[in-house]
Amino acid sequence: AQTVTQSQPEMSVQEAETVTLSCTYDTSESNYYLFWYKQPPSRQMILVIRQEAYKQQNATENRFSVNFQKAAKSFSLKISDSQLGDTAMYFCAFMKTQGGSEKLVFGKGTKLTVNP
Amino acid sequence: EPEVTQTPSHQVTQMGQEVILRCVPISNHLYFYWYRQILGQKVEFLVSFYNNEISEKSEIFDDQFSVERPDGSNFTLKIRSTKLEDSAMYFCASPPGGQVETQYFGPGTRLLVL
Numbered sequence: 001a002q003t004v005t006q007s008q009p010e011m012s013v014q015e016a017e018t019v020t021l022s023c024t025y026d027t028s029e030s031n032y033y034l035f036w037y038k039q040p041p042s043r044q045m046i047l048v049i050r051q052e053a054y055k056q057q058n059a060t061e062n063r064f065s066v067n068f069q070k071a072a073k074s075f076s077l078k079i080s081d082s083q084l085g086d087t088a089m090y091f092c093a094f095m096k097t098q099g100g101s102e103k104l105v106f107g108k109g110t111k112l113t114v115n116p
Numbered sequence: 117e118p119e120v121t122q123t124p125s126h127q128v129t130q131m132g133q134e135v136i137l138r139c140v141p142i143s144n145h146l147y148f149y150w151y152r153q154i155l156g157q158k159v160e161f162l163v164s165f166y167n168n169e170i171s172e173k174s175e176i177f178d179d180q181f182s183v184e185r186p187d188g189s190n191f192t193l194k195i196r197s198t199k200l201e202d203s204a205m206y207f208c209a210s211p212p213g214g215q216v217e218t219q220y221f222g223p224g225t226r227l228l229v230l
Contacts, residue, residue: 033217043205045159045221052217091159097217103149103161103172104209104219 002027002094006107013082014115020067021077021110023092032096034068034075035104039089048090051075082114122208122222129229132197137225139191139208147216148191149209150183152176153224159207165191198229 003026013019025034036048051059051068058066063083067076079086092107121140129135141148150162163173163183170183182194195202205226209219 035218037221042223043153043226044223045207045209047218047220050218093159095217095219103164104151104159105161106159108158 002029002032002096002105004092004094004105004107006092006110008110009108010111010113012113012115013079015082015084017082018078018080019082019112021079021090021092021112023075023077023107025073025075025092025094027073027094027096029096031098032094034066035093035095036064036066036077037091037093037106038086039091039109040085040087045091049077079112084114084116086112087114088112120208120210120220120222122206122225124225125223126226127228129198129227131200131229135195135198135227137193137195137206137208137227139193139210139222140189141191141208141210142212142220144213145210146213147211148183148185149219150193151207151209151221153205153207154201155204162193162206198227200229203227203229 005024032053034051038046038048049059049061049064063080065078089109091109093104095102095104123138148165151159153159161174163177164171180196185191205224207224208222211219
């Protein structure tokens, strides 16, 4: 079974600064996807970024980027130029894939607070 | 981001009552998922549904739970006899056609069992 570990229960950052959230996972699968989801106080789950395991290039989405280290099974999220609206829970998630869609396995989350 | 809607947004029920949570995914979707998040905890997989059949279910998804797609569009999760520990946020998720690896979540239904 796959497991996802987020070792930082809470983090804080000053507005406009950069913060990195950590995620490690354990799997014997060779083909999989990794995701970061954001959950603001409204509790909606919002997709932030996606990484295909077979791609060496790290995914980026505007101010959000990942550092994907496949051998180390590490998938960290970097948020640049942090904004107050980035305050939320961030969940790392794993999905194996065999050509179709599979369930997501989530970590316990990191609560990020952006301070003015 | 593709839209998945859920109703109701909030539901309060008495222990032992039946509840039905509804999800309306984007058209032409084939895969559907239900997840649960107890307050302050991580999101947990309940069940996946593909081609009008359950494809996988978790240990949480016991005989009290059922899913169906009664009219070909709405996708429902039924809890037959609710327990206090069923109080949670319930999310429906679905990947759009052509991008099955990426699940988009609905806004969730907040269920409170008293």
